[in-house]
Amino acid sequence: MAVRAAGEQTNWLLKPAAKLAPLDQNRARRELSEITSAAQEDGLTRLAKFLAGKGASQEFLAAVFDLSPFLRGTVRRRPQILDALFDETVETRLAMIGAAIDKAARAEGISENSLMMELRQWKAEAHILIALADLSGEAETAITVRRLSDLADACTRAAVDFLLRDAHGQGKLKLSDPEDPARRSGWILLGMGKLGAHELNFSSDIDLVVFFDPQAPAVVDPLDATELFSRLTRRLVRILQDRTEHGYVFRTDLRLRPDPGSTPLAIPVEAALRYYEARGQNWERAAMIKARPVAGDLAAGAAFLKDLQPYIWRKYMDYAAIADVHSIKRQIHAHKGHGEIAVKGHNVKLGRGGIREIEFFVQTQQLIAGGRFPELRGRETVPMLGQLAARGWITADARDALARQYWFLRRVEHAVQMVADEQIHILPEDDEGLERIARMLGFADAAVFAEAFRAALHQVERHYAALFETAPELSAGIGNLVFTGDVDDPDTLRTLQRLGFQRASDICRVIRGWHFGRYRVTQSAEARERLTELTPALLQSFGQTRRADEALMRFEEFLAGLPAGIQLFSLLQSNPALLKLLATIMGAAPRLAAIITRRPHVFDGLLDPALLTELPDRAYLSGRLAAFLEGDRDYEDVLDRLRIFASEQKFLIGVRLLAGSIDPARAGRAFSDLADLTIEAALQAVIAEFALRHGRIAGGTVALLGMGKLGSRELTAGSDVDLILLYDHDTDAEESDGDKPLAPSHYYSRMTQRLISAVSAPTAEGVLYELDLRLRPSGNKGPVATHVDAFKKYQRKDAWTWEHMALSRARAIGGDQTLCTEAEAEVAAVLALPRDSAKVMAEASEMRTMIEKEKPPRDLWDLKLIPGGLIDLEFIAQVAVITGKVEAGRRITGTAEVLSRLAPDFAEVQVRQELCDAYALYLALTQMTRLCITGVFERDDVPPGLSDLLLAVTDLPDFGVLEAHLKETSQKVRKDFDLLLRAKRS
Known part of the structure; x- marks a missing residue:
């Protein structure tokens, strides 16, 4: 850029407030x-x-660039973005950028690549200006989200106009006016979600659904129109989404279209209308509230939405539909404000008291009343709060509080995303990260921010819970529920069937048994009275699991094992969320239900009011374990208490995952921390007990290496545990000093066998963990305990490539600290050894081919074995580690972390993001299925409640959408696997 002339404007026009x-x-x-x-x-x-x-x-800019690496990096590369603000205000500059984007698509002779470059450069500048205006206080959050949405509109419109003119130039369309290409083109692009509502966040995806009118004047061949517009849509996504050296424009999501697993990317309007009227689901009705024509043939888009009005807005109060929407949005729980909310790691969008609760609060009222009151059909959240208050659907207090907190939470969400331009909604878990967000928002420090943030969440959840309290309850007109006498009441049988029970007569018999006091839990009159009061709500909750009979029978087994019930029944009656959680366990999670019925004492943990707000991190679990093992205990008692503790904590970690208070990644870390702590405690007990008979070896020490998913801290509820036991001792030690001395190798082999028995042998209190030691040197042929020097020698001279790949996940989990440090240093050194990358990739690829041949996947849901599944991702990560293709930093063992740090010369940014997204999806599905069921995931026999949980944990609206997404993801991963491990061999 040329040097500016002297004497020109020197007053910078962005004044930070x-x-x-x-x-x-x-x-x-x-x-x-x-x-x-x-x-x-x-x-x-x-x-x-x-x-x-x-x-x-200058102070403002210095602070911004220190707080946001993304803004700092972009401005360092393009300082002219700041220079423009001497001549134009942010508002004027953004208008100029919008005009330039519109003009770019119509430039004579512009190529697709040139357009992609221009859009990325204009978008980057606008992004920075919008961020600076937001952080400076120049723009309120309502203006920020509008500016972001207008920017997305302009970019989408420009890409669409370019594609239409290109199709016209090739003779595939005959536009009415190439200077106004979208008019009467028949190509309809609806913005959904936050784009449709003009409420985009800083690093948002844009949700689009695409339709077309085959009879539009521009369409040359109606029979070819589906293929043509689908191809154009595919190119549109590429123009907007592909990452180039200039970045990307907007990530684009097309999954909200009808039946995305089996429909083309662009759907004829008549077919779409037929779908919505005949098969459209309530979540699709709710989604269409925010639909808005954003590009293409805007008049055709408006006409399409007008035709959809009767489907979206029902004429009568549609409480049944609202109940369905509630079940679809099962991941959102109405909390009563009990317990402290953990600020670190809180999901601003989906967590308790978050943005989604405010949006759903508004949307639910709109669906109920919008059919009769057109003024309640708006797309934007805060204006609709005003309309709802004006019509008396909510109080002025609810309107003001939710509007205020909505914009506050949106500011928090923007700050989180402005740090690194990542589409995340979760507050940092580290002190510095939280302090960064607090300061971006203008707070004095993290403590002041945390107090304001908690207050906001509590205020939101209080209003949200009130919505559930005042929502129409089924029990108001539930019908007869008579369980007296010994003959079934016909009306009661009909009520039970209506509630979802198929074996109504058997259910009557079971409930009569409760009232006869046949179990300890119902022997007191007061307990039976409480249970009688609870029964209608209980039946409703179990009925909603969609396997009502099974759920109630599991609850019956649970009751049979309980020692007393008054406290439980009172708790369930006063805490609908807990009752719903119990019903979910009984109906959707046979694995957890089996635990709770075999060992009712684990239910005690659910009585802790802080359960869903306390994070089960290592410090928390360590403190609980120490308290549980306190006092002098003999060997068998320690092992039994470890089994009890592990069983209860696995259950409670699972419940937190089920309830959505922790995410799948945190669950994996919690399950792994629990295994570390309990196996280390078992090892110390075994060492002490073994020494009583055999004494100790001079200088003897032991270290446990966690391998596999334990090493990578990705255990699930049903994982077994991979271990290697290493030992060391003085070089001149010949035998132990006890009553029955043993030579060192024999001593540590026997001790390891004792550890295996302590951890894996079934007892009255169950099994601590199933152990697998096959990853030790020489596998099953080698000794169960390995001298550390033999381990070093084997890894450096004899280990196969696959063993070094497995070693990439090794992590010391217990034993002598000095030996643990030595073992970890040796692992790091072995992994850093120079290797022939092409040879490693070839061997890894051959191994993957062999696994595929010998263990073909059962179906799409065999997430580990499917082409493009977990094994592909793990192999990519492991090969990257041992060939030095991971960005510098501390050593990491987690697959997700490794994928996020793949070196740029190994995997491009977009590939890396695809792999990370895929791993997050597989992890979410694996954690939930392993939590809920013990055997194979049978697609045709999934408990419906589990289906809902899988949708909740992946934030997808429909099982067909989930399967389509899973298939698309696995195909991308296999393509990336081939690119990284097969195409790079040379």
Whole structure:
């Protein structure tokens, strides 16, 4: 860029109203100085002089660049973005950018690649300006989301106009006016979700659904129209989404179209209308509230939405439909404000008191009343709160509180995303990360922010819970429920059938048995009275599991094992969320139901009011375990208490996952921390007990290496545990010093056998873990315990490629700290050894081919074995580790972490993102299925409640959408696997 002429405008036009403090004042000054130098190098002397000065604007910029690596990096590369604000305000500049985007698509002779470059550059500048205006206080959040949405509209419109003109030039369309290509083209693009509502967040996907009118004047051949518009849609996604050296425009999601697993990307309007009227589901009705024509033939889009009005907006109060929407949105729970909310790691969008609860609060009222009151059909959340209050559907207090907290939570969401331009909604879990967000929002520190954030969430959840309390209850007109006498009441049988029970007579018999006091839990009159009061709600909850009979029978087994019931029945009656959770366990999670019926004491953990708000991290579990093992206990008692503790904590970690209070990744870490702690405790008990008879070896130490999913901290509820036991001792030690001395190798082999028995042998209290030691040197042929020197020698001289791949997940989990440190250092050294990358990739590829041949997947749901499944992802990560294709930093063992740090020369940014997204999807599905069922996942025999849980944990609206997404994901992963491990061999 040329040097500016002297005497021109030197007044920077963005005046920060907010004062932000950097994390590190000195670092902030250095970062601003680097950008000053970049401006000087680009000939922007006016900007360089301004940045070198002192004042509120410079302090604001220094703080912003210290707090947001993304904003800092973009401005360092393109300082002219700041320079433009000497001549134009943010508002004026954004209008100019919008006009330039519109003009780009119509430029004579512009190519697709040129358009992609221009859109990315204009979008990047607009993105920075919108962020700076938001952080400075120049723009309220309502303006920020509108600006982001307008930017997405403009980019989508430009890409669509370009594609239409291109199709016209090739003779595939005959446009009425190439200068206004979208008019009467018949190509309809509806923005959904936050795009449709003009409420995009800073790093949002854009949700589009695409339709077309085959009879539109521009369509040359109606029979070819589906293929043509689907092809154009595919190109549109590429133009907007593909990452190039200039970045990307917007990630684009087309999964909200009708039946995405079996429909083309663009659907004829008549077929779409038939689908919605005949097969459309209530979640699709709810989604269509926010639908808005954003590009293409806007008039045709408006006509299509007008035709859909009777489907979206029912004429009568549709409480049954609302009940269905509630069940579809099962991941959102109405909490009563009990217990503290953990700020770190909280999901601002989906968590308790989050943005989704406010949106759903509004949407539910709209679906109930929008059919009769057209003014309640708006797309935007806060204006609709106003309309709902004006018509008396909600109070003015609810309107004001939810509007205020909505914009506050949206600001928090934006701050989280502005740090690194990532589509995340979760607050950082580390102190520095939380402090960063607090300061971006103008708070003095993280503590002040945390207090305000908790207050906001509690206020939202209080109003949201009130919505559930006042929602129409089925029990108001439930019908007869008579369980007296010994003859079935006909009306009661009909009520039970209506509630979802198929074996109504058997259910009557079971409930009569409760009232006869046949179990300890119902022997007192007060307990029976409480149970009688609870029965209608109980039957409703079990009926909603959609396997009502099975759920109630499992509850019957649970009752049979309980020692007393008054406290339980009172708790369930006063806590509908807990009752719903219990019903979910009984109806959707046979594995958890079996635990709770065999060992009713684990239910005690559910009585802890802080259960769903306390995070089961290592410190929490360690403290609980220490308390549980307190006191002098003999060997067998320690082992039994470890089994009881592990059983209860596995159950409670599972319940947290089921309830949505922790995500699948955190569940994996919690299951792994639990295994670390309990196996280490078992090892110490075994060492002490073994020494009583055999004494100790001079200088003897033991270390346990966790391998496989334990090593990578990705255990599930049903995982077995892979271990290697290493030992060391003084070089001159010949035998132990006990009554029955043993030579060192024999000593540690016998001790390891004792550990295997302690951990894996079934007892009255169950099994601690199933152990697998096959990953030790020489596998099953080698000794169960390995001297550390033999381990080192084997790994350096004899180990196969697959063993080094497995070693990439090795992690010391217990034993002597010095030996653990030595073992981990040796593992790191072995992994860092120079290798022939092409040879490693070839061997890994051959192994994958062999596994595929010898263990073909059962079906799409065999997530480990399917082509493009977990094994592919694990192999990519492991090969990257042992060939040095992971970005520098501390050693990591988790597959997800490794994939996120693949070196740029090994995997491009887009490939890396695809792999990370795929792993997150597989992890979510695996954690939930392993939690809920013990055997193979049978697609045709999935408990319906489990289907809902899988949709909740993946945030997808429909099982068909999930399967389509799973199939598409596995195909992408296999393509990436071939690209990374097969195409790169040379």
